Amino acid sequence: MSVSDLWWLPENPQWSDEVRALGGAAGWDRFVSLANCRMDFLRTERLDKLARKNFGEHAPTGLALPAVRLAILGSSMVSHLIPAIRVAFMRRGMWAEIYTNPFGQYLQDLMDPASALHAFKPNAILFAFDARHALGKANAGRDAAASDRAVEDAADHCAHVWNMARQDFACPIIQQTILPLFPALLGSNEHRLPGSPQAMTRRINQRIRERADEAGVDILALDTRAMEDGLGNWHDPVLWHRAKIEIAPPMAPLYGDLVARIVAAQRGRSYKCLVLDLDNTLWGGVIGDDGIEGIVLGQGSSEGEAFIAFQDYAQRLSERGIILAVCSKNDETIALTPFARHPDMVLKRSSFAAFIANWSDKATNLRAIAAEINIGLDALVFADDNPFERNLVRRELPMVAVPELPEDAAFYAKCIADGGYFESVRMTGEDFSRAGQYQANAEREFARQATADLPAYLKSLEMEMRVTPFDSVGQARITQLINKTNQFNLTTRRYAERDVEAAMADKDTVTFQIRLTDKYGDNGMIAVVIAKPSSRPGELMIDTWLMSCRVLGRQVEQATLNLLVGEASKRGYRALVGEFRPTEKNGLVRDHYAKLGFEQDGANDAGGSFWRLPVETYIPVDTHIKIGEN
Amino acid sequence: MTDLEIMEGITEVVREALDDDTIILTPSSVAGDFAGWDSFKNIAIVVATEMRFGVKFRTAEIESLKEIGDFVALIRKKKGA
Incomplete structure (x- = not known):
């Protein structure tokens, strides 16, 4: 699992085709659905670009949720994160417009009533300070008192800009904590060196949290994420030296999601x-x-x-x-x-x-x-x-x-x-x-x-069923299914491996081992059928019919019956006979034969019933399962 | 890994990054040949290429890149090492 590509979202195998189809008149819902797929930063940027091509600078009409106008006020390069932030709001069905200050000039932007920030009129503000900016001039030789003052100064500065923002914009404020990117000077006992940039980063982050609690400001905990995901993923010093990029571009999708989930939570849009x-x-x-x-x-x-x-x-x-x-x-x-x-x-x-x-x-x-x-x-x-x-x-x-x-x-x-x-x-x-x-x-x-709407879904699964008689390769799994399946099991007859071998060898016994694949992969062997000549002439008796509950509701039963009737007809039988033997656990299949069109045909010694289906008049049921070649 | 395979990998990255599936790269291509490939986009392309080939370029190496051919040669060298 890669932290940078939103690994909790599903992979979309058709991504490229679906993205290409987004041009022109594609609706907002298509974009939202793609935004809910796993994606790296390049795909994220592309999706954002297409959305802006389609909808321009303003929200499509008719959205249920009000547009977000987020101002990111920061000290280093953040523009590479903006597409991913917009896509993260899109993931939540929200349109977002994003403003960032001219490089490094967030204070001027806040102070000047005629600034572009004031014209933008944000309804959410995120302060994002890079570590060097937040720490100011470091001096490892500072004593404890001087270091305490430096920590307090850094927290004061945050509180000061929150106040400025509060005065001009009545909106929720988020403060990002500082990435702990300074290397150690002492080591594990770094905290004993008051002026150490690493130790001060931790203390400043602690003070920012306390001050934020007092001020009603919410935290974006980058320091915690660096701990979870590894600082090396979040920060690449090469990019800092090249372009003052503190947050590595591949982390943009995750960063964007962290921002959007906080803004959504502030607006009461979290899951419950x-x-x-x-x-x-x-x-x-x-x-x-x-x-x-x-x-x-x-x-x-x-x-x-x-x-x-x-x-x-x-x-x-x-x-x-x-x-x-x-x-x-x-x-x-x-x-x-x-x-x-x-x-x-x-x-x-x-x-x-x-x-x-x-x-x-x-x-x-x-x-x-x-x-x-x-x-x-x-x-x-x-x-x-x-x-x-x-x-x-x-x-x-x-x-x-x-x-x-x-x-x-x-x-x-x-x-x-x-x-x-x-x-x-x-x-x-x-x-x-x-x-x-x-x-x-x-x-x-x-x-x-x-x-x-199940039929449409089943169709989209591209299911393929492969049915073969018992063979030595499948033998172990067949025996396991026969002895383990309790719920979808019509007769719950248990057989040992040598019984399975005997059935395999007997020309008059019809055996099915059934495997199912779909576009998501191979479900393995999911059903077993054994049928034998009945004591009544012309009838094929279904001795065992069982199926894994994982594939319930996917028409495997119907497809199996189609094949079973075909086999019976080929062998010259006039009717199929099924039996239901109730147990504590197989109530699920009580009506199995009735649902498949069998007529009840007497009771058995187990308190259950026999069922009969004429072969000649049977019309195969249409299913969404393709039958594979053997 | 052949130069052709490296070139294909870079092409896929560039197409994704510039949102243009018609882009064809040659060894003598330079960033200026393509709309939108500015210094900012270049960072994304370099980083994505590193991830794709599982290599890491040194600061000095990135600065020495002029043409796509240089890029291919650098990746070949890194993968061979």
Whole structure:
């Protein structure tokens, strides 16, 4: 993950084509959508240039949010950061116009009522001082008293310019802290040398924070970012000596986002609720298949520890006023068991203001969550490990923030934090008590709303299914799926590897191992079917049909049935027979055969049912899945 | 890495930086041949080129660059080292 290219945003493989298509009459929404992709500084500058070509100097009409007029008053070169700042506002649906003072002359600009700054009429001001300017003349031999005075002078200067800005412009003010770019003179005990530029930088940053708190000014913490991202990423001395560029150009996208998220927070435009998936997001594995003993969580595995750490982070967010919710494809009863019974769970059922676990699509469920908590969809951040769900939500609900969670759970918390979704400039008593308010609000009624536009989404996925008979390469994975799949499993018959081998060898047994790829990658083997001649002549009996829940709702069942009927017909059968054997965990597929057009055909010994489908009159279902060649 | 591959890499950077996908560079091209390639843009192009090839130019090296051909030769030297 590269800090400089906004790694929490999704990669857009079609970036270049989509950027080229932006000319002419492309609407603002297209720009906003591209601004929400991962991008380096060159791409950022290009997007900004195209936006200005399209819209000129002024906001397109009809924007919901008022335009930002930000003045950056600084002591060194900042113009290379401006395109990225504008794009960062665009990412939030906001149009921004940006002013900077003539090189080094921010004081003149503030003092002269006829200056370009006054003509600009900012509604937000950012003071950005480079380290050398803020520190003034350094002298490492200074004694403690002289150094104290120098620190206070530097903080006084900030407070002074804040006051000047306050008098002329009634708008929020942001002060950037100083980049700690001075090399050490002593080393680890630098603080014992009062006049050391490195030690003074730290003290000045501390004093600026205190004075800013008193003055109601908000901080842009560049010093903290340098610690997180590495000073070497933020500052390149070569560029300082060449062009007085203190912040390295590749960091512009991140810098711009830091600025925009603070201004947005000052205007109350931060996200308020973190919506979490469960399986492979809060714990490793699938609770419905792996069970309470099988999920990876807590002591004993590094992965389990990583999920605990992520739960901890969510818990801390909740303690400071961020609302938590769950949106999971699961049976609710099963989804709740870890909260009730797993000893390592940090989050409890009561941590969540809304808890939705069902088999509907997630866009519909997010609408229900927003309605239940009574906040806007644009206040939701949706964290899910599954790229399919993330892309569905991005497409259906572009106002919901969907961080691109990395594959390793150890970085989930950093992903959410780096995204800055919950940036806040101050805490109120209400923030601290919010978590409690929602615990009391346990009763919930969620409305089923119209299903999202799934067909268009499925089409865009470019899914391809490859079906082959069992073979020795797939054998191990087939056996694993047969023994592990609990939810989407019609009969839950468990077979050992030698049973699988026997099925493979038997010419009369139809076996399918099914793999699915889409434009985001290979989902691997996701379904298994075994069918055998029934005791009744002319009928092919589906002994086993199971599927991974990860690919639920993607028409894999329909495509599989098309192939199964084709195979039955080729072998001269007149009908397919399916069986449902209920267990505690497979309620999801109770109506599987009914939905596929089978007629019920009697009951079985397990309290379930048999189902029958005539082969000759079957009309294949249209799906958005292409069947691959074997 | 061949000179051709280096030239292709630089071309992609320059096209992105100048927002012009029709740009074709030759060894004798200079910044002044292209609209928008000022000293300010040049910094972005140099930095992006460093990132793309995983190299770092010394201050003196950057100052000695005149034509694209010099740029290619410098990257070849750095990658060979």
